[in-house]
Amino acid sequence: MSNSEGMHSPVAQFEIKPLVELSLGGYDVSFTNSSLFMLLAIGVSSIFLISAMRRADMVPGRMQGMAEMIYEFVAEMVRSNVGSEGRPYFPFIFTLFVFLLFGNMLGLIPYSYTFTSQIIVTFAMAAFVFVGVTIIALYKHGLHFFSFFVPAGAPKVLIPFLIVIEVISYFVRPVSLSVRLFANMLAGHTMLKVFAGLAVMISGAGGLAMAGSLLPFVALIGLTGLEVLVAALQAYVFTILTCMYLNDALHLH
Amino acid sequence: MTENRRYRLTAIAVTLPTLMSATAFEAGASEPGLPQLDIATWPSQLFWLVVLFGVGYLVMAKMVTPRIGAVLEKRRQTLDGDLEKARTASSDAAKTRAEYESDLEKARNNAAEFAKQAAMEATKKAEAADAKVARKLADKVASAEAALAKAKTEALANLNDVAAEAAIDAVAALAGIKTTSSQASKTASSIATKLAKQGAN
Numbered sequence: 001m002s003n004s005e006g007m008h009s010p011v012a013q014f015e016i017k018p019l020v021e022l023s024l025g026g027y028d029v030s031f032t033n034s035s036l037f038m039l040l041a042i043g044v045s046s047i048f049l050i051s052a053m054r055r056a057d058m059v060p061g062r063m064q065g066m067a068e069m070i071y072e073f074v075a076e077m078v079r080s081n082v083g084s085e086g087r088p089y090f091p092f093i094f095t096l097f098v099f100l101l102f103g104n105m106l107g108l109i110p111y112s113y114t115f116t117s118q119i120i121v122t123f124a125m126a127a128f129v130f131v132g133v134t135i136i137a138l139y140k141h142g143l144h145f146f147s148f149f150v151p152a153g154a155p156k157v158l159i160p161f162l163i164v165i166e167v168i169s170y171f172v173r174p175v176s177l178s179v180r181l182f183a184n185m186l187a188g189h190t191m192l193k194v195f196a197g198l199a200v201m202i203s204g205a206g207g208l209a210m211a212g213s214l215l216p217f218v219a220l221i222g223l224t225g226l227e228v229l230v231a232a233l234q235a236y237v238f239t240i241l242t243c244m245y246l247n248d249a250l251h252l253h
Numbered sequence: 254m255t256e257n258r259r260y261r262l263t264a265i266a267v268t269l270p271t272l273m274s275a276t277a278f279e280a281g282a283s284e285p286g287l288p289q290l291d292i293a294t295w296p297s298q299l300f301w302l303v304v305l306f307g308v309g310y311l312v313m314a315k316m317v318t319p320r321i322g323a324v325l326e327k328r329r330q331t332l333d334g335d336l337e338k339a340r341t342a343s344s345d346a347a348k349t350r351a352e353y354e355s356d357l358e359k360a361r362n363n364a365a366e367f368a369k370q371a372a373m374e375a376t377k378k379a380e381a382a383d384a385k386v387a388r389k390l391a392d393k394v395a396s397a398e399a400a401l402a403k404a405k406t407e408a409l410a411n412l413n414d415v416a417a418e419a420a421i422d423a424v425a426a427l428a429g430i431k432t433t434s435s436q437a438s439k440t441a442s443s444i445a446t447k448l449a450k451q452g453a454n
Contacts, residue, residue: 014287016294016298022297028293032301034294034298038302042305050320053320056323071325090318091318095313117289124302182289
C-alpha cells in the first residue's frame with residue numbers, strides 16, 4: 001500500500017483489516033478493526049454513562065452532569081421535533097446519537113478507526129431508519145399515509161408532477177442521510193491524512209525545508225479542531241433528521 | 254478479495270460524484286479503489302453493526318436511559334415538593350399572622366370596651382355620691398332653716414313680753430300707774446299687730 005516515498009495513500013486508513021477470522025453461513029463475518037471500534041463506541045459510551053450515573057446524586061457532579069446533558073439534549077431533540085408521541089422511540093434515538101457521537105469522536109484519535117466513514121455502515125443505519133419510519137407511518141395511518149405525497153393546497157394541474165417529486169425526495173432520504181455522514185467522515189479524515197503526510201514528507205527533506213513543514217502541521221491542528229466539530233455536528237444532524245422523519249411518519253406533515 | 258473486482262466496479266458506478274475527488278488519491282496506491290467500496294467487507298460490517306448496535310440499544314434502553322430518566326424525574330419531584338412545602342409554609346405563616354392580628358384587634362376592642370365601662374361605672378358612682386352629699390346638705394339646710402324660723406318666732410314671742418315689761422316699767426316710771434302684765438301684754442301685741450300690718454303695707 002505504500003508508494004516509493006514511503007507515504008501511505010490517504011484512503012489506506014479506511015481499509016478493513018480482519019482481527020479475528022469468522023464465517024457464518026458462507027459469509028465472511030470476521031471481527032475487524034471497524035467492528036472493534038463499533039464495540040469500543042458502544043463499550044466506552046455504556047461504561048461512561050453507567051458509571052457517571054452510579055451515585056445518582058440529586059446535585060450532579062461533573063461526570064453525571066455530562067451524562068445528563070447528553071440525555072437532556074436528545075430528549076429535548078425528540079420532544080421538540082416529534083412531540084410526546086416520540087417517547088417510545090427515545091431509547092433508539094438516544095442509542096443512535098451516542099453510537100454516532102462516540103464513533104465519530106473515537107475515530108479522531110490517531111491510529112484509531114472511524115466506522116462511520118464506511119458507506120455500508122451509514123447506509124445500513126439510514127435504511128433501517130427509513131424502513132422503520134415507513135412501517136410506523138403505514139401502521140399508524142394505513143393507506144392514508146400516501147396522502148403524504150400529495151402536497152396540500154397545490155394547484156390541481158401540478159399535483160401529478162409534485163407527487164413524482166415528493167416520492168423521489170422520500171426515497172432519496174436514506175441515500176442523503178447515509179452519504180452526508182459517510183462523505184463528511186471520508187473527506188475530513190482524508191484531508192487530515194493529506195496534511196499530516198505533507199508535513200512528514202516536507203520534514204523528511206531535511207535542513208531549512210524542515211521549517212516549511214510547520215505550515216501543513218499548523219493547518220493540521222486547525223483541521224483537527226474542525227473535525228471535532230464535524231464529528232459532533234454530523235452525529236447531531238443524522239439524529240435530528242431521524243427525528244424529523246419519525247415526526248413525518250407520526251403526524252404526516 | 255480480487256474475485257470481487259467486478260462488484261466493486263458496479264459499486265463505483267453507482268457512487269455519487271462526491272467520491273470523485275477521493276478516488277483521485279488512488280492513483281499512487283497499488284490497489285485501486287476506495288476500501289469502502291470493497292463489498293467483500295460488507296457482510297462482516299453489517300453483521301457486527303447489527304450485533305453491536307443491538308447490544309448497545311439494549312444497554313441504553315434497559316440500563317442507561319431509565320436510570321438517567323429516573324434521576325431527572327426524582328430531582329424534578331424533589332424540587333416540586335420543596336417548592337410546594339415552601340408555598341405551604343408561607344401560606345401557614347400568613348394565616349398565623351392574620352390570626353395574631355385578629356386576636357390583637359379583639360383584645361384591643363375588649364380593652365376599649367372595658368375602659369368605657371369602667372369610666373361609665375366611675376361616673377355613675379361619682380354622681381350617686383354627689384347626689385347623696387347634696388341631699389345631706391339640703392337636709393341640713395332645711396333643719397337649720399326650721400331651727401332659725403323657730404328661734405325667730407320664739408324671739409318674736411319673747412319680744413312681746415319684753416316690750417310689755419318695758420312698757421310697764423316705762424308707764425310706772427313716767428305716770429306712776431301700775432299695770433298688770435296681762436294688760437300690757439294685750440296692748441303690746443295689738444300694737445305689734447298694727448306695726449306688722451303697717452310693715453306689711
